[in-house]
Amino acid sequence: MRNDSNLAINGGPKTKTTPYGVAKRFGESELQQLREALEQNTLFYGMGTQVKQACEKMKAYTGQPYVVPCSSGSAAVHLGLIACGIGPGDEVIVTPNTDSGSVIGIIEEGAVPVFCDCAENLQPTAASVAARITSHTRAVVVVHLAGYPAPMDEIDALCRARGIGVVEDCAQSWGTRLNGRLVGTWGTAGAYSTNDFKHISTGDGGFVALADETLYRRVSNYSDKHYDRLFTGEQRQAHHGMNYRMSELQGAVALAQLDKVDAITSRHHAIGLQLEEKLKGLRGARMISGLPGSYSSYWWSALLTDPAHLDGTRDELVKALQAEGINLSSYGGYDLIQRALFRDRIVRPWLEEPRNRYPFVQPDGRKYTYDYTQTPNHKRLIETAITISLGVGYTDQDVNETAAGIHKVFNAFYRS
Helix, strand or coil: CCCCCCCHHHCCCCCCCCCCCCCCCCCHHHHHHHHHHHHCCCCCCCCCCHHHHHHHHHHHHHCCCEEEEECCHHHHHHHHHHHHCCCCCCEEEECCCCCHHHCHHHHHCCCEEEECCCCCCCCCCHHHHHCCCCCCEEEEEEECHHHCCCCHHHHHHHHHHHCCEEEEECCCCCCCEECCEECCCCCCEEEEECCCCCCCCCCCCEEEEECCHHHHHHHHHHHECCECCCCCCCCCECCCCCECCCCHHHHHHHHHHHCCHHHHHHHHHHHHHHHHHHCCCCCCEEECCCCCCEECCCCEEEEEECHHHECCCHHHHHHHHHHCCCCEEECCCCCHHHCHHHHHCCCCCCCCCCHHHCCCECCCCCECCCCCCCCHHHHHHHHHEEEEECCCCCCHHHHHHHHHHHHHHHHHHECC
8 A cells, every 4th residue: 555645746745845956058158259250250160260179179078080060969970870881771770769860860871770679777788789780780879878878898899890880879978988988989980969958068069079081081071062171172062962061150159068068077977976876775766877887977867667566657656756846757758669750661751652661661672660579678668767857057955855755755656
């Protein structure tokens, strides 16, 4: 029998007594860089200096010798796939617990997303990737979800041995490291996002970090409609490419934000560790944990509930937790399998079949369907996990009250 008379959802006092702290994201440093950009009398990256300076800071940040700026994190992943050389008919392995930005570049190139399972820490494993490799596999997109690192040492070794490219999607993992090494520096390319829902923001934008000079030229040209602007200076469209250029305004804000990234991710890390410590011994659930040797930047986190020991559903728990004023929600928004694109496999509805189903139907007869057969851990997380929001502006009181509210609700729902 549930002992929940003291819960806020039933009229009891709320645990969270004050609003969560919110940090000011932009200030005088961003304004100064924007002034300098406007004073150039050009906002085009090829003629200005702000984007070039931001790329130099990204080189220093990542330790990679080459950086390509771009218009979004989705563009960065797409450009990483160009570095891997994917094309029509290739298969690209990726976990389904991600945003569509991790896969739209695959589809645009006529290649096919193939979903692999994730572990309890939300990340792919070398074993889950290996289980989905076929003779058509050309690349793997490793999404370092929520600021936790995937086991890149193992995945990179697996793929290198088979000649398979690796794109690291680091959109939510600024500052995240594994065994002291920054994510985004293991595979063929590291893709970073600076949209407004990441550790640092330029509104929209992204970067691709690379170690290979030849791939750098390929990716840089592709991002600029394949003008060879930075190399021969011929400025002619020799081959196909996209317009993924970063503007000088984005570059200006990136310059200021990159000066703050270490402080921001360090604060996220500290808040995440505080919450982990305070949720030890939680009855009926546990907070996900990083791999041994990991340094997580905790863009958000999750609770893994144990339904066998809880007198109520996950969604009932979430409602009770939200009534306490706790900033969390049911996990499940990161699920491409339920998106209409993968459920119906119609890419361009204005075309007639079978052209509207390409690349999910290939000219050689291959057809792809998407369900949870290959991703049982992912399915279980969707049904049972709870997402915990974390913010750089959180105070110690915010963390203490969040933990107290979680303990309060789970103690009420716990069934021994």
